[in-house]
Amino acid sequence: MKQLRSSPGARLHHNGGAGLARRLSGLVTSAPARTAAVMFVLVIALFTALLAMPFSSATGEPTALVDAAVTATSAVTVTGLTSVPTADHFSLTGQLLILAAIQLGGLGIVTLGAWLTMLVSRRLSLRSKILSVESLGVSGLGEAPALLLTVLIFTLSIEAMLAAVMLPVFIGQLGPGQGVFHAVFYAISSFSNAGFTLSTATLDHPLIMTTINVGVFAGSLGFPVVYMLYRMLFRKARMNLHTRLTLEVTLILLIGGAVLMAVFEWNNPDTLGSMGTTEKLHSALFASGMTRSGGFNIYDVADQTDQSLLVTNVLMFIGGGSGSTAGGIKVTTLAVLLLAILTEIRGDEHVRIHRREISDTTVRVAVAVVAAGALLVLTSVVALTVVTGKDLQTTLFEALSAFGTVGLSNGLTASAPESGQWILAALMFIGRIGTISFAAGLATRHRPTRxxxxAERPIIG
Known part of the structure; x- marks a missing residue:
């Protein structure tokens, strides 16, 4: 039998193609943060293409590319800012696509990819474990598979419970078909901290408000905290410092924000002024929870007093817990930064809290995150004021909402020109990936100092 041999040209072409594929693969996967960013971009591009199709529109006409891109980016990054109304512009198919994008964003594209890898191979590869550790913030590679399982079970269980609680109210308001869809939609949207709404008129029911607030709070804690609480409950583990700081700062911001909202809006006829005392307190607590990541609202945020807008801006910039569906600089970053400042004021040598010591490296990372976030927001605000012609207050609010993946809007996203909408879409993307992870993803490799x-010490202050 005559043996077939490939020609040198064919071998060269094959080897060249394989080499190119390896180089492209290495470029994408050489750093976990870059891989996460690339995965998010690909998923956003897919949903942009699907939402731009005629079948996703209520009128049967194709959706403009920028509107589809803003909606897809907002859904995958679980933000909630939209340039077109979700309920009126998109068909049922389009709304289901948005819901799927929210769910993927809530679970995290990185988490889902690693979870599918584990299902197929029954064990995570080293690269997938590293990717999971960096994305979710666990302390060791050995915890990644158990954490991923906890993420999936906890997410689906909480969403199912949220939907079950809201189901009777929505069925009574909208009927069985729409009631079930609304309950599932708001359960996923609230736990994912997405802020997408089908109709704000259905959110003013006390049970719906409370359920959404609980869902947003649970989603904003972060999966590492959830995993720690699971280990404490079932394996008698001790609470680690990250979980304790997250819970403490989250509760302080939630209650403190509610008190300030109630004080500043108590007599405002456009917000809380026309409500009873109990309803005012309930609405203030709801507003405080939504400003940090949820994005739902029962009144127009533009009607708030200047003091409340300032409080909202601060809370949106802080965001939720690390490894959560929320954006912003994260509550643990704020905690570490405040502890470092307090340490300097006291004249102590090391940052200590709860009988634990925080390393200097962690403090430097916290400072870098805050500085990078502030610089990013500042740059975006300058660009938005130029392209939209709006005032500083309007552009700052919308930029912080996009960066914190909150979703509260004063209408700028819908009214801005295309260039302004692209800026907000980019800000949502960077806010979801994280300033440090995004910067690390752009670096081709880490170069150690040899x-x-x-050493010298410049004069500070």
């Missing part, structure tokens, strides 16, 4: 210079 030598050091003599």
């Amino acid at each position: 030598y050091r210079y003599p």
Whole structure:
């Protein structure tokens, strides 16, 4: 039998193609943060294409590319800012696509990819474990598979419970078909901290408000905290410092924000002024929870007093817990930064809290995150004021909402020109990926320092 041999040209072409594929694969996967960013981009591009199709529109006409891109980015990054109304512009198919994008974003594209890998191979590869550790913030590679399982079970269980609680109210308001869809939609949207709504008129029911607030609070804690609480409950583990700081700061911000909202809006006829005392307190607590990541609202945020808008801006910039569906600089970043400041004021040498010591590296990362976030928001605000012609207050609010993936809007996303909408879409993307992860993803490799210079101390202040 005559043996067939490939020609040198064919082998060269094959080897060249394989080499190119390996180089492209290495470029994408050489760093976990870059892989996460690329995965998010690909998923956003897919949903942009689907939402732009005629079948996703209520009128049967194709949706403009920028509107589809803003909606897809907002859904995958679980933000809630939209340039077109979700309920009126999109068909049932389009709304289901948005819901699927929210669910993927809530679980995290990285988490879902690693989870599918584990299902197929029954064990995570080293690269997938590293990716999961960096994305979710667990302390060791060995915890990644158990954490991913906890993420999936906890997410689906909480969403099912939220939907079950809201189901009777929505069925009574909208009927069986729409009632079931609304209950599932708001359960996923609230736990994912997405802020997408089908109709704000259905949110003013006390049970719906409470359920959404609980869902947003649970989603904003972060999966590492959830995993720690699970281990404490079933394996008698001790609470780690990250979980304790997250719970403490989250509760302080939630209650403190509610008190300030109630004080500043108590007599405002456009917000809380026309409500009874109990309803005012309930609405203030709801508003405080939504400003940090949820994005739902029962009144127009533009009607708030200037003091409440300032409080809202601060809370949106802080965001939720690390490894959660929320954006912003994260509550643990704020905690570490405040502890470092307090340590300097006291004159102590090390940052200590709850009989634990926080490393200098962690403090430097916290400072870098805050500085990078502030610089990003500042740059975006300048760009938005130029392209939209709006005032500083309007553009700052919308930029912080996009960066914190909150979703509260004063109408700028819908009214901005295409250039402004692209800026907000990019801000949502960077806010979801995280400023440090996004910067790390752009670096091709980490170069260790092989030598050091003599130390000096510049004068500060």
